[in-house]
Amino acid sequence: MDAVKRYFRSPAAVIGLILLLLVIAMAISAGLLYPRDPLALAGRPLIWPFSNPRFLLGTDNSGRDIAAQIFYGARISLLIGGVATAIAILIGILVGAFAGYYGGWVDNVLMRITEAFQTLPNFVLLLVLVAVFGSTLTTVTIAVGVVSWPAPARLTRAEFLSLRNREFVQAGKTLGMKDIQLILGEILPNALPPVIVYASVVMAVAILLESALAFLRLSDPNVASWGNLIGLGRDVLRVQWYVSAIPGIAILVTVLAVSLVGQGLNDALNPRLKSR
Amino acid sequence: MRILSLAGRRLAASIPTLFLILIGVFLLLQLAPGDTVDALMAQMGGGDAATAKQLREFYGLDLSVPAQLANYLWRLVRLDLGFSSIYGKPVATVILERLPPTILLMTASLSFAFFFGLVFGVIAARGVNRWPDTMISTLGLIFYATPSFWFGLMAIVVFSVYLQWLPPGGFEDIGRVQTGIWRVLDIAAHLVLPTLTLGLIFLAIYLRIMRASMLEVLNLDFVRTARAKGLDETHVITRHVLRNALLPMVTLIGLQAGTMLGGSVVVESVFSLPGLGRLAYESVVQRDLNTLLGIVFVSALLVITVNFVVDLLYARLDPRIAAEG
Numbered sequence: 001m002d003a004v005k006r007y008f009r010s011p012a013a014v015i016g017l018i019l020l021l022l023v024i025a026m027a028i029s030a031g032l033l034y035p036r037d038p039l040a041l042a043g044r045p046l047i048w049p050f051s052n053p054r055f056l057l058g059t060d061n062s063g064r065d066i067a068a069q070i071f072y073g074a075r076i077s078l079l080i081g082g083v084a085t086a087i088a089i090l091i092g093i094l095v096g097a098f099a100g101y102y103g104g105w106v107d108n109v110l111m112r113i114t115e116a117f118q119t120l121p122n123f124v125l126l127l128v129l130v131a132v133f134g135s136t137l138t139t140v141t142i143a144v145g146v147v148s149w150p151a152p153a154r155l156t157r158a159e160f161l162s163l164r165n166r167e168f169v170q171a172g173k174t175l176g177m178k179d180i181q182l183i184l185g186e187i188l189p190n191a192l193p194p195v196i197v198y199a200s201v202v203m204a205v206a207i208l209l210e211s212a213l214a215f216l217r218l219s220d221p222n223v224a225s226w227g228n229l230i231g232l233g234r235d236v237l238r239v240q241w242y243v244s245a246i247p248g249i250a251i252l253v254t255v256l257a258v259s260l261v262g263q264g265l266n267d268a269l270n271p272r273l274k275s276r
Numbered sequence: 277m278r279i280l281s282l283a284g285r286r287l288a289a290s291i292p293t294l295f296l297i298l299i300g301v302f303l304l305l306q307l308a309p310g311d312t313v314d315a316l317m318a319q320m321g322g323g324d325a326a327t328a329k330q331l332r333e334f335y336g337l338d339l340s341v342p343a344q345l346a347n348y349l350w351r352l353v354r355l356d357l358g359f360s361s362i363y364g365k366p367v368a369t370v371i372l373e374r375l376p377p378t379i380l381l382m383t384a385s386l387s388f389a390f391f392f393g394l395v396f397g398v399i400a401a402r403g404v405n406r407w408p409d410t411m412i413s414t415l416g417l418i419f420y421a422t423p424s425f426w427f428g429l430m431a432i433v434v435f436s437v438y439l440q441w442l443p444p445g446g447f448e449d450i451g452r453v454q455t456g457i458w459r460v461l462d463i464a465a466h467l468v469l470p471t472l473t474l475g476l477i478f479l480a481i482y483l484r485i486m487r488a489s490m491l492e493v494l495n496l497d498f499v500r501t502a503r504a505k506g507l508d509e510t511h512v513i514t515r516h517v518l519r520n521a522l523l524p525m526v527t528l529i530g531l532q533a534g535t536m537l538g539g540s541v542v543v544e545s546v547f548s549l550p551g552l553g554r555l556a557y558e559s560v561v562q563r564d565l566n567t568l569l570g571i572v573f574v575s576a577l578l579v580i581t582v583n584f585v586v587d588l589l590y591a592r593l594d595p596r597i598a599a600e601g
Contacts, residue, residue, distance in 0.1 A: 112292065116296040116297045118534065120534065121538035122535065123542070127556055127557065128572065131568060132308040133307075211425075215425045216541075247426075252421050252422050255420075256417060259417060259421060
């Protein structure tokens with residue numbers, strides 16, 4: 001309960017939470033407010049925002065409602081961000097836990113692989129994955145997850161290294177518990193909090209990665225995503241710059257919200273570091 | 277000399293990593309639909325199966341995957357990256373032509389982010405929890421959340437379309453033949469917006485780290501000693517705190533080298549700069565897998581080089597590292 005109180009004492013964390021809830025509300029209400037396909041033709045192309053009450057945020061180059069695309073885009077960004085983060089954290093925990101717990105050659109091999117992933121620029125690896133497996137919603141989500149796991153893996157490994165020789169682990173060993181029981185049941189719950197907090201960073205980066213990919217027209221073109229819309233608006237940037245501007249603000253707000261919530265959680269869970 | 281041998285050992289340790297990357301990506305690309313010959317045939321406007329077979333034999337694509345991999349690695353040792361069927365040139369030549377803009381862009385962005393991150397970080401740490409700190413930290417958070425390509429587009433709208441101060445893209449004005457200082461100035465004007473765009477997110481990261489690291493060092497005993505012996509605040513900061521607070525910043529350069537290279541793919545596409553990042557994008561769109569693999573190799577090499585330089589810098593900043601070996 002203390003942690004919750006500490007969280008709500010920070011104005012930045014509260015603002016972040018409000019913004020995040022707003023984006024989630026947009027994602028949920030998209031179907032209710034805009035029951036029609038957001039990628040279907042809705043009206044005249046390139047209507048400026050606030051000039052026609054039917055299209056509050058105007059229409060894009062092919063006459064699709066921008067507001068509808070923003071609402072549905074919230075779904076895509078949260079979906080890709082969430083699932084990719086879950087994949088990255090899961091792989092990261094597995095690799096980090098085994099490397100940190102066993103040490104020796106297991107650690108050596110796993111860390112070499114992690115290093116290889118970190119040496120290769122993650123966006124370049126993302127391009128390779130998209131080139132090989134194509135760009136559907138599923139492949140892009142998995143690809144973003146696959147390029148994002150090294151940092152959580154290193155974090156988990158560091159936690160395991162500092163925990164594996166603690167007394168409670170020794171006690172478990174003496175009781176004859178199996179390695180897998182010790183890893184999952186004893187050490188992992190203690191190692192988890194910083195990793196979970198770090199997930200917010202992974203999610204922020206994942207949303208930015210996907211939007212960059214969509215902007216380059218290498219993500220799924222058949223869904224209403226913010227990055228797609230920015231890429232589309234680029235063709236009419238000189239005059240109708242609002243087509244690109246509006247979805248960019250949506251991305252900015254979402255990433256900002258995720259980072260603020262993550263930072264708030266971090267400060268609430270590690271009160272000793274708060275003073276810095 | 278100890279520094280060199282230490283950094284050299286780290287460099288040697290990265291060779292297996294490099295091979296791991298290449299083998300992994302090579303095998304991955306085997307799964308890609310279509311190969312070089314398919315791309316080539318498509319460019320020629322189609323052809324019969326016999327020609328395709330002949331071409332595959334010529335490129336060694338009829339061999340088994342392990343044999344192809346061995347061939348590739350052996351050619352790589354001799355710095356031969358293969359042939360790009362799209363550009364009709366050796367991959368090494370194509371990449372070398374595209375390397376200068378990217379290196380220029382990365383160096384400029386890094387210097388911009390490092391310098392202003394340092395200055396803003398110090399200002400924020402000096403006035404911790406007062407308004408300059410709050411303002412700088414908030415700006416940092418917003419910069420961190422800004423998608424770089426979107427910032428680039430908006431910068432084009434403001435500075436190129438409305439104010440017409442800076443060119444909207446390209447590496448230099450190809451309409452005029454320029455030499456000497458004018459050419460340098462022209463390229464510099466073209467690089468202002470890309471540099472800001474790529475550097476923005478790193479500026480946010482650097483200023484946050486600099487602020488935290490300053491605050492940590494400011495609380496250490498030797499700083500109190502320096503103050504106690506009557507040094508003025510500027511002296512304490514520049515001579516005693518800064519050097520120690522810089523260590524995490526330098527580490528970060530090495531950690532972020534890959535991210536920056538990845539970011540340049542997007543930024544170069546926004547500003548149509550003929551660099552390595554744009555080449556990576558083009559080779560994905562055109563399915564030029566040989567070039568893509570070459571880019572993977574060169575970008576890993578770049579990251580390793582940056583880390584080598586960072587190791588050397590690190591040892592210069594903190595003599596204890598070299599001494600401990």
